[in-house]
Amino acid sequence: MKKVLSGVLLGLFMNMTCAFAEEVWPLPDWSPAADINSPAWDHVQAYAFAPRDEHNREGVRTDALLVIKSGRIVYEHYAAPTTAQTPHLTWSISKSVLATVLGVANSDGRFNLKDPVARFYPPMQAHPQVRIEDLLHWASGLDWQEDYEYAPLHSSVVAMLYTRGRADMAAYTAARPAANAPGQRFLYSSGDSNLLAAALRTMVGPERYPQYPWEALFTPLGITSAVWERDVSGTLVGSSYLYMSARDLARVGLLMLRDGRWQSQQLLPKEWVLFNRSLFSKAVSQPGEANPGGQWWLNRPLPGGEQPWPDAPQDTFAALGHWGQALYVLPEEQLVVVRYADDRDGHFEHNELLKRVLAAQAGGRP
Amino acid sequence: MKRVLLVLLLLGGAWVWYERQALADFQGILSAYSAKEYCSCRFVMGFDAPYCQAYVRQYLPLSRLEENGQTREVSAAGLGVERRAVWRGVREGCGLLP
Numbered sequence: 001m002k003k004v005l006s007g008v009l010l011g012l013f014m015n016m017t018c019a020f021a022e023e024v025w026p027l028p029d030w031s032p033a034a035d036i037n038s039p040a041w042d043h044v045q046a047y048a049f050a051p052r053d054e055h056n057r058e059g060v061r062t063d064a065l066l067v068i069k070s071g072r073i074v075y076e077h078y079a080a081p082t083t084a085q086t087p088h089l090t091w092s093i094s095k096s097v098l099a100t101v102l103g104v105a106n107s108d109g110r111f112n113l114k115d116p117v118a119r120f121y122p123p124m125q126a127h128p129q130v131r132i133e134d135l136l137h138w139a140s141g142l143d144w145q146e147d148y149e150y151a152p153l154h155s156s157v158v159a160m161l162y163t164r165g166r167a168d169m170a171a172y173t174a175a176r177p178a179a180n181a182p183g184q185r186f187l188y189s190s191g192d193s194n195l196l197a198a199a200l201r202t203m204v205g206p207e208r209y210p211q212y213p214w215e216a217l218f219t220p221l222g223i224t225s226a227v228w229e230r231d232v233s234g235t236l237v238g239s240s241y242l243y244m245s246a247r248d249l250a251r252v253g254l255l256m257l258r259d260g261r262w263q264s265q266q267l268l269p270k271e272w273v274l275f276n277r278s279l280f281s282k283a284v285s286q287p288g289e290a291n292p293g294g295q296w297w298l299n300r301p302l303p304g305g306e307q308p309w310p311d312a313p314q315d316t317f318a319a320l321g322h323w324g325q326a327l328y329v330l331p332e333e334q335l336v337v338v339r340y341a342d343d344r345d346g347h348f349e350h351n352e353l354l355k356r357v358l359a360a361q362a363g364g365r366p
Numbered sequence: 367m368k369r370v371l372l373v374l375l376l377l378g379g380a381w382v383w384y385e386r387q388a389l390a391d392f393q394g395i396l397s398a399y400s401a402k403e404y405c406s407c408r409f410v411m412g413f414d415a416p417y418c419q420a421y422v423r424q425y426l427p428l429s430r431l432e433e434n435g436q437t438r439e440v441s442a443a444g445l446g447v448e449r450r451a452v453w454r455g456v457r458e459g460c461g462l463l464p
Contacts, residue, residue, distance in 0.1 A: 162398035
């Protein structure tokens with residue numbers, strides 16, 4: 001009996017080591033696939049790195065494109081002056097990374113999704129019904145105008161980053177009037193994300209706060225290039241000002257691809273990743289626009305709506321930022337894609353890039 | 367004709383009064399944006415000065431954009447307003463000065 005038991009245990013152990021041995025992790029750095037940058041990627045390269053018009057700044061202007069398949073680099077290219085080492089501005093990808101940092105705080109039991117924000121950020125006592133979950137859904141109900149170039153006169157995000165709000169971005173947001181009941185309506189707001197960044201300070205304590213993203217997420221993942229700018233009050237600009245290299249951002253993508261697990265450590269609760277990847281059911285479908293999940297963007301269609309990126313699998317999810325920044329995760333295909341860019345117009349299409357990436361990587365499949 | 371002009375002037379004046387806060391803020395956007403994003407372009411992303419000057423270029427021109435490489439401080443002036451940003455550290459990057 002003992003022999004049988006130890007045999008079974010040994011078998012289990014062998015299976016487990018096999019399962020882990022098959023998985024490739026970027027330790028210490030990413031390893032390239034045997035056929036990295038093969039001619040199969042020519043159509044991807046032609047679309048992403050079309051000749052650049054530096055004067056009029058028109059068209060698709062990719063700075064970095066990195067594709068990871070099953071933990072290995074299958075395609076990587078940079079447009080000067082961006083290199084593999086450049087900590088590139090991620091703009092609103094910051095929001096999804098902040099959510100991932102919050103996921104670690106959540107696994108340490110520092111808050112619950114249903115907690116009122118005011119418990120962690122007193123100025124939100126003006127809006128006592130708003131919960132952490134509502135902020136993660138961009139559904140605080142606070143009045144907000146998220147436009148950069150087209151409506152500078154009334155843009156809340158421009159006022160928050162550059163004028164009235166710049167000293168204390170969370171306080172600026174908390175002072176906005178309510179336009180809707182919390183949790184009822186999706187209204188994309190960088191202010192909601194900065195309220196999360198301010199709440200994090202109380203959740204983890206003011207001493208730990210400045211280094212918390214590093215302690216909780218960056219160092220365990222081996223991310224060394226991260227820079228996260230703060231406002232004058234010291235709150236992380238969780239909405240907009242995180243920088244890291246493309247290779248480092250891909251580590252966040254791999255963590256999400258593997259349901260919050262980094263090697264043998266479950267860094268984020270699986271339920272947290274499930275929440276990130278679940279549709280905010282009260283959102284309304286916008287043609288061509290990815291749908292909001294928990295501070296991440298989903299390709300899953302809303303009831304009665306179209307699939308935002310028809311050529312990508314439905315389970316595709318992403319972190320997206322101004323001027324074309326993107327981190328895509330395609331679980332079915334075991335793909336992570338990082339794109340940094342300086343798109344100054346609307347030419348770039350997520351669907352077109354993903355379609356070409358899928359075609360290229362299908363070519364190399366056995 | 368005079369009456370039409372007067373009505374237009376009054377309407378214009380009313381609009382300026384109604385939007386006085388937004389208009390006053392607007393003046394400061396260009397220099398604040400340029401100082402902050404130029405500082406980050408140079409000292410966080412590590413790009414060269416000509417690239418960063420082009421990177422922050424907007425439809426409205428700046429009257430001045432200067433960097434101090436030693437203190438890593440940037441000063442930008444436009445629409446009659448000056449704003450400054452400074453590099454604060456390897457993890458903290460740049461920020462606007464109050």
